[in-house]
Each structure stands twice: as C-alpha cells, then as structure tokens.
Amino acid sequence: MNPETNDPSKITENILSAVRSQKRKGRVMVVAALLLGILAIVASIVMAWANVALIMPMDRLLVEDYQSVTLKAKTNPEGKEILSPEQLNLRHAQVTAAQGTSIILADVSVALLAVGTLVILLLVNFNRRVTLRQINESLAQISNQITDLQQRQGPGLK
16 A cells, blocks of 8 residues: 555545635635526616616507507697608607517526625536545545555554
8 A cells, every 4th residue: 555545634625625616616616606596687677767768658659659650640739749641650669679679688687696696506517526626535535544454464463
C-alpha cells in the first residue's frame, strides 16, 4: 500500500480541500440561479406595467376610434378629432408592435425562469455527487484506519 494514501492527515486534508472547492462551485450556482430568478421577476413586472400603462390605453383608443370611423360621424361628442382610415391603420400597427414587444418580454421571462430552474436542478445533482464523494472518501479513510489497527495488533489476534 502507498504510505501517502494511508496517512490519515493527508486523506483528511484532501477531503477538506475537495469540500471547499465544491462549496465554492455550489455558491456560484446558487448565485446564478438567484440572479436569473430576479431577472425573470423584473421582466415580469416590466411586462405587466407595459401592458397596463401602454398597451391597454392604446387598445381602448383603437376601439373608440374604429367605432367613430366606421360610423362616419361628423362630430365627436367627446371633443376628439375623428381619425382617418390611414391614421387608424397607423394606430393599429403601433398597438400590434407594442403587443409584439410584450410577447417578447414574456418569452424572455419564461426563458430566464427555465434557465434558473435548470441551474437549480444542476445544483441539486452537483450536491448529491459531492455528498456521495465525501461519504466514499470517509469510508476509504475508515477502511485504512481499520487495516492499520489490524496490522498493529498482529495476525494472531484477529
């Protein structure tokens, strides 16, 4: 047997350095998952604000103006000018573009959540491997210690 592998202090030192390395990697993965989750939450809040503050008023105006153009009314009781069909088409294109942007933000938010979930799953798998490695190293150390004790006691005392 190799004397370096039987030295309990060397084995303990190797185990501790591996544990420290695994802890650093685990912390990096936790921070990455946390940042992705926060980005997804912020993207969802921005998307909700954009829908409420920007897109919904444009939709409401589009419906109101569409009704006024189709009725071909000469005056508007609310004091607004009646839009021409070209202006109405432009406003329709603006609303469609705003809704497209909102959909892109929703897609980005879902993608961030998916990546964050993947990082968390990798972290769980990573921690499971680290735990199994630590158990394996500890069992090897215990086995070496038992072997050393048996050799010290002599062959006749087994």
